[in-house]
Amino acid sequence: xxxxxxxxDFGGVITSSPFDAFNDFEGSNGLPKDTIRTINSENPxxxxxxxxxxxxxxxxxxxxxxxxxxxxxxxxxxxKQIVRLLSGTIRPIMVDFLLSLKGQYKLGCxxxxxxxxxxxxxxxxxxxxxxxxxxxxxxESSKIGIRKPDPKIYEMSCKSLEVSANECxxxxxxxxxxKPARTLGMTTIKVIDPHVAIAEVKEYLxxx
Numbered sequence: 098x099x100x101x102x103x104x105x106d107f108g109g110v111i112t113s114s115p116f117d118a119f120n121d122f123e124g125s126n127g128l129p130k131d132t133i134r135t136i137n138s139e140n141p142x143x144x145x146x147x148x149x150x151x152x153x154x155x156x157x158x159x160x161x162x163x164x165x166x167x168x169x170x171x172x173x174x175x176x177k178q179i180v181r182l183l184s185g186t187i188r189p190i191m192v193d194f195l196l197s198l199k200g201q202y203k204l205g206c207x208x209x210x211x212x213x214x215x216x217x218x219x220x221x222x223x224x225x226x227x228x229x230x231x232x233x234x235x236x237e238s239s240k241i242g243i244r245k246p247d248p249k250i251y252e253m254s255c256k257s258l259e260v261s262a263n264e265c266x267x268x269x270x271x272x273x274x275x276k277p278a279r280t281l282g283m284t285t286i287k288v289i290d291p292h293v294a295i296a297e298v299k300e301y302l303x304x305x
């Protein structure tokens with residue numbers, strides 16, 4: 098198959114996983130492992146996290162709603178504490194690989210993200226914005242009001258890159274986000290180890 102585009106998730110793929118930061122926070126605060134992921138996985142289309150990623154609510158309302166959801170489980174966690182854990186660390190190996198692909202394939206990014214307050218945004222924007230410039234097209238959930246795994250967001254990316262789904266490789270660290278991409282016809286890769294993911298992309302592209 099002749100691939101024309103490679104589409105990437107950002108957090109957990111280009112950067113280290115925010116789940117690692119969540120677990121570190123939980124360990125430091127005496128919380129059970131994966132407490133934050135559990136809260137975010139319940140009522141996944143309409144919980145505080147989903148509304149925040151679609152930009153249906155602002156930071157202050159997210160802070161309040163997430164605090165309520167955590168409180169129902171007996172934990173005291175604020176939404177603003179969680180937002181500060183989201184940046185991750187840019188993976189140089191992924192950036193180098195992106196640059197090696199630039200000009201040979203169309204590069205897209207689909208990211209579920211949030212609109213942060215100015216202090217948080219200032220801390221995150223520099224490294225991320227430099228990497229974002231490598232992509233030919235970027236879709237951010239907080240700007241368009243749609244988030245993965247809604248199939249529309251993958252269709253929008255294909256349309257913007259002027260490719261069909263079966264001409265795309267899509268990388269994400271979450272299986273729930275890979276499933277609709279695969280249903281549309283994309284070749285999908287679940288990113289756990291970035292070295293393994295890069296090797297898989299190269300294999301699909303028939304790179305030596």
